[in-house]
Amino acid sequence: MTTADLVVIIGGVAAIAWVNWYFFVAGRQRGSTARHQ
């Protein structure tokens, strides 16, 4: 496995984690904050 492979794997896992956090967790938190206001 090359360094480039390793960088892509780590980057890919991080990107998947961020996408799911941004759309599912952060989006929901924002929605509930808006409702409480």
Place this chain on the structure above:
Amino acid sequence: MTTTSPTTSSDLTIPVQGMTCAACSSRIQRVLERTPGVSAANVNLMTGSATVWYDPSSITPDRLVEAIRDTGYGAVLPAPDESAESLVDAQDAAREDEIGDLRRKLALSLVAAVLTMVFSMPLAELVGHGVADPLMPLMMPLTDLLRRVAPWIGGVSADTWRWLLLALTVPVVGWAGRHFYTRAWAAFLHHSADMNTLIAVGTGAAFAYSVVVTLADDWLSARGIAPHVYYEAVVWIIALILLGSLLEARAKSRTSGAIRRLAGLRPDTARVARDGVELEIPLARLRPGDEAVIRPGEKIPADGTVVEGASHVDESMLSGEPIPVGKRPGDTVVGATLNRNGTLRVRVERVGADTVLSRIIRLVQQAQGSKAPIQRLADRISAVFVPVVISIAIATFVLWFVLGPEPAHLQALVAAVTVLIIACPCAMGLAVPTAVMVSTGRGAELGILIKGGEPLERTERLDTVVFDKTGTVTEGRPAVQQVLGGDESSLLRLAASVERLSEHPLGEAIVAEAVARGLSLVEPQGFESRTGRGVAGRVEGRTVAAGNLALLVELGVSPGRFAAEAERLAAEGVTPVYVVVDGSVAGVVAVADPIRPAGREAVAALRGMGIESVMLTGDNARTAASVARAVGIERVLADVLPERKLEEIRRLQDEGRSVAMVGDGLNDAPALARADVGIAMGTGTDVAMEAGDITLMRSDPLDVPRAIRLARRTMRVIRQNLFWAFVYNVIGIPIAAGALYPAFGIRLTPAMAAAAMAVSSVSVVANSLRLRKGVKREA
């Protein structure tokens, strides 16, 4: 149109442009619902409008329009007095604009797509094929032609080809496909993602990579990376998705045909009498209090009351009843109905949004935009679908990069872009709303107004239909069945003459029969109405009385030879009216509420569909049983007072049945509301339309099995749509990710994915359009 309820809440319907799938509409709805001052919102994908309930003291209509625009879609504030019809016109105009715009964008994209493909061939020969698109060989004849026409192209450098391809791609990305990126960005800012996100990320990644290669080709080549570009894939994806959007927009404009036909019923102008002069004015300028003059063959411009003249009016658009209705001063008339043979002067009472026609249009519009419970499943899937697909695309990129053949980074990029493009959830988003819209539109054409997706879904599950006897199984208007006595005509003439001044339905039936037989009636002398018993008076010097047994007792007259016959009639549910002439019973007129022939057919049709019919009536058990026998109903609930009807419905539901109640919508209202599906027989009155889930405009019992058949077909189409949309993604995504590559060497390209996506959306809309046919009026 803006309406204000008794509370401080107002509602406003705003036309919205550019929505292409359920994810778009649910995103706008979410944003509106989160806007301070908004209590509720319903965004209708199919009619392209948003209805918002808001507090006018904390938010203005302009701010609502801004909130919609912030999501990346177009919105214009409607005029304050806009009626349902003009809103439909505005939506139609917006849709026409959208179709024209899409057509221009598609034309440019297709030209650019063919040229990029043709120019990509010599480039591929110069730098080698990166990940060759199977569509490319199709363009080979054009490339060969180009070489013959301009042999010098063999000397053009790879760098020049790349810049030429970039020049062709920029207008497509920057103009034709710009809305995909602006909407995706607006969605991203709201932490949501839709089909635009997938298209924008997919084409954006391919375009950005290609631009980097174009700018730094020497630098990349020096490091052993072949300078391949994917401009043709970007242009083809945008062109094919625009083609899908155009076909979809055209199909959607056909699904709203029912509303347009309803709106098209009203005349454009009205003739009014002002200061003794008749003027023709546009309908929009007609005001309550105006006196409209309607000549034979003209349509009545608005709802009102006849003040002068007599005519017959064709109200079939309202009631489905083909026989014109006689109108005299004092009678009400409804706008958009057709005046047949006489001139009428009508005092206008309701115009614009308040008319019966506008209310029907609103009802159909609301029904077409309402969500079926099954839609919630599609919405839930859409909400999680896009982020999950982006995750799959990233994983695909990583796997191809690490495990794929050389050039690995290109293979990885192409596979990830293909996953993003094939997974656009348009077909899933369209599966339910297109079917609901087409079927409620078809229902409206048949005179069956269905209040949206939820009633449709409940109608499909029905196993019991409860008919209220009067007005549904029977005509609801008593009629003479038989005249017993010596000279039928003279007996009927005497009875009808004395009944002339009676307001009792039995008396009216006798008079109607005499008139129908052409008998000349005379004015009775000393007329006397004896409540609960009958009437009496003098006709041509003779003492005549007509009534029930109680009247005979009061008069001290014996029924004589008619006693047994009257008893038999009563047993059959027929009311005997004794006619007493000069102190003795001369005969009996048998009056009954006639059974509607369609009632029997409806019961038979329901039985054929596996649905049991039950009759509910306030009549005594004997009469009820005889009517039920005549129409073929086996289960009868008799002696039920209006307030007990609700309990009977509940009792049937407690038996585990799914129950529809068919009633006239007035005293049946609680039972209609309690039943799983309330079916109101009505002629477009407010009560009838509001009480039931379904309103049968023609009051035809046969429309009950028709409505159920339509609901069943609709749900079948929805399930087919959802199944195919789901299967398409379940099969398409793994293939796009390269699941078949290790074993068979099969993989898709982004352009093929875009074509597949367009085909799946169009096939869902086409499947829903099948509902426009099938359930026939004669069925």
